[in-house]
Amino acid sequence: MSSTIESVLHENRHFPPSAEFAAKARVSGMEAYHALCRQAAEDYEGFWAGLARERLSWKRPFTQVLDESNAPFYSWFADGELNVSYNCLDRHLPELANKLAIIFESDNGTVTRVTYAELHRKVCQLANGLKSLGITKGDRVLVYMPMSIEAVVAMQACARIGAIHSVVFGGFSAKSVNERIIDAKARLVITANSGVRGGKIVALKDTVDEALAMGGCESVERVVVFKRVLHEDGPWTLGRDIWWHDLVAKQPEVCEPTWVLADDPLFILYTSGSTGKPKGVQHSSAGYLLGAVNSMLWTFDYKPDDVFWCTADVGWITGHTYVAYGPLAVGATQVIFEGVPTYPDAGRFWKMIEEHRVTTFYTAPTAIRSLIKLGGELPKQYNLSSLRLLGSVGEPINPEAWIWYHEVVGGGRCPIVDTWWQTETGGHMITPLPGAVATKPGSCTFPLPGIMADVVDEAGEPVELGKGGILVIKRPFPSQVRTLWGDPERFKKSYFPEEFNGKYYLAGDSANRDAEGYFWIMGRIDDVLNVSGHRLGTMEIESALVANPQVAEAAVVGRPDAIKGESVVAFVVLKGARPSGAEAKALVAELRDWVAKEIGAIAKPDDIRFGDNLPKTRSGKIMRRLLRAIAKGESITQDTSTLENPAILTQLQEAN
Numbered sequence: 001m002s003s004t005i006e007s008v009l010h011e012n013r014h015f016p017p018s019a020e021f022a023a024k025a026r027v028s029g030m031e032a033y034h035a036l037c038r039q040a041a042e043d044y045e046g047f048w049a050g051l052a053r054e055r056l057s058w059k060r061p062f063t064q065v066l067d068e069s070n071a072p073f074y075s076w077f078a079d080g081e082l083n084v085s086y087n088c089l090d091r092h093l094p095e096l097a098n099k100l101a102i103i104f105e106s107d108n109g110t111v112t113r114v115t116y117a118e119l120h121r122k123v124c125q126l127a128n129g130l131k132s133l134g135i136t137k138g139d140r141v142l143v144y145m146p147m148s149i150e151a152v153v154a155m156q157a158c159a160r161i162g163a164i165h166s167v168v169f170g171g172f173s174a175k176s177v178n179e180r181i182i183d184a185k186a187r188l189v190i191t192a193n194s195g196v197r198g199g200k201i202v203a204l205k206d207t208v209d210e211a212l213a214m215g216g217c218e219s220v221e222r223v224v225v226f227k228r229v230l231h232e233d234g235p236w237t238l239g240r241d242i243w244w245h246d247l248v249a250k251q252p253e254v255c256e257p258t259w260v261l262a263d264d265p266l267f268i269l270y271t272s273g274s275t276g277k278p279k280g281v282q283h284s285s286a287g288y289l290l291g292a293v294n295s296m297l298w299t300f301d302y303k304p305d306d307v308f309w310c311t312a313d314v315g316w317i318t319g320h321t322y323v324a325y326g327p328l329a330v331g332a333t334q335v336i337f338e339g340v341p342t343y344p345d346a347g348r349f350w351k352m353i354e355e356h357r358v359t360t361f362y363t364a365p366t367a368i369r370s371l372i373k374l375g376g377e378l379p380k381q382y383n384l385s386s387l388r389l390l391g392s393v394g395e396p397i398n399p400e401a402w403i404w405y406h407e408v409v410g411g412g413r414c415p416i417v418d419t420w421w422q423t424e425t426g427g428h429m430i431t432p433l434p435g436a437v438a439t440k441p442g443s444c445t446f447p448l449p450g451i452m453a454d455v456v457d458e459a460g461e462p463v464e465l466g467k468g469g470i471l472v473i474k475r476p477f478p479s480q481v482r483t484l485w486g487d488p489e490r491f492k493k494s495y496f497p498e499e500f501n502g503k504y505y506l507a508g509d510s511a512n513r514d515a516e517g518y519f520w521i522m523g524r525i526d527d528v529l530n531v532s533g534h535r536l537g538t539m540e541i542e543s544a545l546v547a548n549p550q551v552a553e554a555a556v557v558g559r560p561d562a563i564k565g566e567s568v569v570a571f572v573v574l575k576g577a578r579p580s581g582a583e584a585k586a587l588v589a590e591l592r593d594w595v596a597k598e599i600g601a602i603a604k605p606d607d608i609r610f611g612d613n614l615p616k617t618r619s620g621k622i623m624r625r626l627l628r629a630i631a632k633g634e635s636i637t638q639d640t641s642t643l644e645n646p647a648i649l650t651q652l653q654e655a656n
């Protein structure tokens with residue numbers, strides 16, 4: 001990662017917004033951007049309070065703004081009351097009832113459109129249905145759905161009645177669903193009989209059944225099943241399972257929102273950290289929504305006639321903020337896509353942009369890189385002239401991919417917003433304002449107004465420009481994670497460590513600022529990998545491997561990958577003898593499938609090496625830097641004198 005950054009830091013091309021784009025932008029020119037930043041610096045609370053009053057609709061206005069008395073458990077707008085679903089739907093109805101809210105394209109290309117009035121009706125009916133099952137404010141609902149209108153309806157319906165959703169990505173395993181149900185003590189699961197991706201059926205309900213059968217899920221009373229595809233369904237548990245269409249059939253089309261306090265949790269979303277157990281990131285209602293709205297307006301420069309398309313799955317934070325909440329909160333028309341970018345061919349995205357006249361397109365570098373590889377010329381076969389703005393998220397974007405995105409997809413006229421943020425920040429943090437900032441390929445440029453980002457050294461002191469260090473946020477901000485579900489101690493330890501007096505929010509990334517102050521993200525400083533823009537904990541994969549009865553010990557590292565950013569490499573010590581040849585091959589396949597079953601297919605190691613041992617220091621620490629070098633195929637030039645068992649390196653360097 002750091003060698004890429006070295007080369008990237010020599011990247012000095014500037015791409016200022018065109019005069020035409022800037023003239024129409026909400027924030028036009030650097031002076032306007034600086035003015036907003038000054039406003040935030042001079043009156044921090046006043047700045048945020050003003051935005052919260054102007055951009056959110058409150059049932060009861062707040063009188064408090066930021067409360068730091070229980071730091072780092074910060075509270076924003078504490079005595080205000082609102083409802084997120086009301087903010088996303090009801091408040092638009094007087095003017096936008098017949099405006100399209102969602103254009104849904106299924107895997108096989110069928111298009112379904114819903115207006116704001118129709119979406120409101122669907123959400124109300126499901127909300128009433130959930131209430132009829134006894135779900136009330138504060139209850140946890142696990143959502144395990146394919147990309148669909150109904151996935152958004154499920155999340156919005158929870159928000160409407162103050163229930164806390166925990167969405168689990170449809171690619172995660174039964175084991176992951178089981179663990180998340182147990183951790184959050186979910187009372188209800190919403191799923192679909194199946195989803196379809198790239199022509200293949202994904203049997204979601206079967207996975208839920210399997211998860212519930214694993215035990216520990218006594219909290220779950222009901223499973224609501226959306227009939228997504230017509231096929232033979234698996235077993236049905238009477239008294240527990242209920243079809244979505246039966247549940248909503250007789251429900252009233254109106255549902256009074258449940259008003260919640262600003263800091264009442266809107267959702268929990270599990271993400272990988274540096275230990276084996278995923279963290280349940282808990283977001284607030286008002287602060288989170290404010291982050292979503294601000295970034296729709298600032299970063300995406302939202303205009304009422306935009307057609308917005310974020311390709312992320314609702315199982316990730318990007319799909320929460322820029323599919324389920326942000327676009328609806330500003331009254332946008334958005335595209336939701338069920339399938340994959342390469343099915344039926346690598347022109348799918350471009351075809352959809354042409355057909356739906358998409359203006360704002362937001363995707364991940366890994367998708368861009370794979371589409372370059374599979375069909376770099378394909379975009380030219382489509383009319384992409386509707387596009388006016390492009391976005392990137394999930395990992396650093398390499399300049400080659402950036403330039404291709406800019407030239408071939410954006411026709412050289414669309415600004416690119418490279419948005420740095422995290423599950424924990426809820427919304428964008430460091431990103432260009434497209435009508436103001438001159439972009440540089442590979443840099444996420446500057447913090448949004450009000451975001452006090454900085455790069456510091458290990459002692460928490462600011463570093464000189466060009467020096468590189470640890471990325472921190474120095475002041476609390478409204479959309480930030482409130483706590484980790486059920487684990488406040490881990491929350492403190494992970495994000496507000498003692499080294500920084502417990503005051504700075506530690507993002508877990510390192511960064512560099514160039515001579516002009518532009519931010520360049522260098523990658524994680526903890527044991528978290530970024531595979532195709534998805535966060536995976538090395539410890540999480542290690543625990544999964546060690547859970548296999550044949551495995552004694554495992555160490556997982558990342559290896560730079562041209563398409564995925566990073567790929568997973570595992571070094572495994574078996575309880576029995578070290579296998580070779582066909583036997584080793586078979587075991588590699590078995591362990592890869594094992595990890596897919598334990599976590600999900602995205603966590604499958606690309607490479608597994610068996611050793612009699614792992615390289616350890618005399619105090620027993622696994623020397624991961626050596627493993628990283630071996631994974632890359634580099635010869636070991638580093639100091640190995642502290643190593644207990646140097647001979648092991650040669651063994652691990654050889655393929656099985």
Ligand code: 6R9
Pocket residue numbers: 271316317318392393394395396397418419420421422423424444507508509521523524530533534535
């Ligand atoms: C939104 C999201 C967060 C981690 C983050 C960083 C990496 C995300 C990035 C980026 C460089 C960008 N990351 N966006 N790195 N440039 N524009 O991806 O959330 O899944 O929690 O991952 O992803 O390392 O810390 P999440």
